[in-house]
Ligand code: FES
């Protein structure tokens with residue numbers, strides 16, 4: 001089936017089998033390999049992307065369910081060679097070690113800050129509770145999101 005999406009602002013289309021998972025469509029048909037596959041069973045969140053602005057685990061959907069919709073992946077975060085504040089926050093606060101969970105963490109964090117620009121620590125922990133990290137212990141991830149929230153709230157000079 002022909003599946004058409006807008007991904008990171010660009011129109012893309014590909015012929016896919018109806019059983020193809022969205023994460024495989026993103027990685028294989030669209031060659032956007034920044035989105036990771038950690039489990040394939042909706043547990044780890046490494047495959048999180050934004051679908052029409054909302055975070056989804058892309059191993060949980062079929063590609064055809066995204067037809068006509070807008071996807072944002074980690075590759076779409078940086079603009080004009082400048083990291084997104086959430087990416088910068090993970091850099092500044094050491095919010096990653098191996099980096100495997102990071103694309104999903106970034107997408108979930110972006111969606112959180114869009115919906116709630118000033119989240120409490122509890123709200124951050126709740127928001128990322130579907131994203132597993134086996135390296136960091138989460139403390140620095142929370143700090144990274146807090147760093148980004150402050151940055152995004154600051155008036156731009
Ligand atoms: S690969 Fe999708 S939740 Fe783990």
Ligand code: FES
Nearest residue numbers: 097098133134135
């Ligand atoms: S940084 Fe390694 S899994 Fe999160």
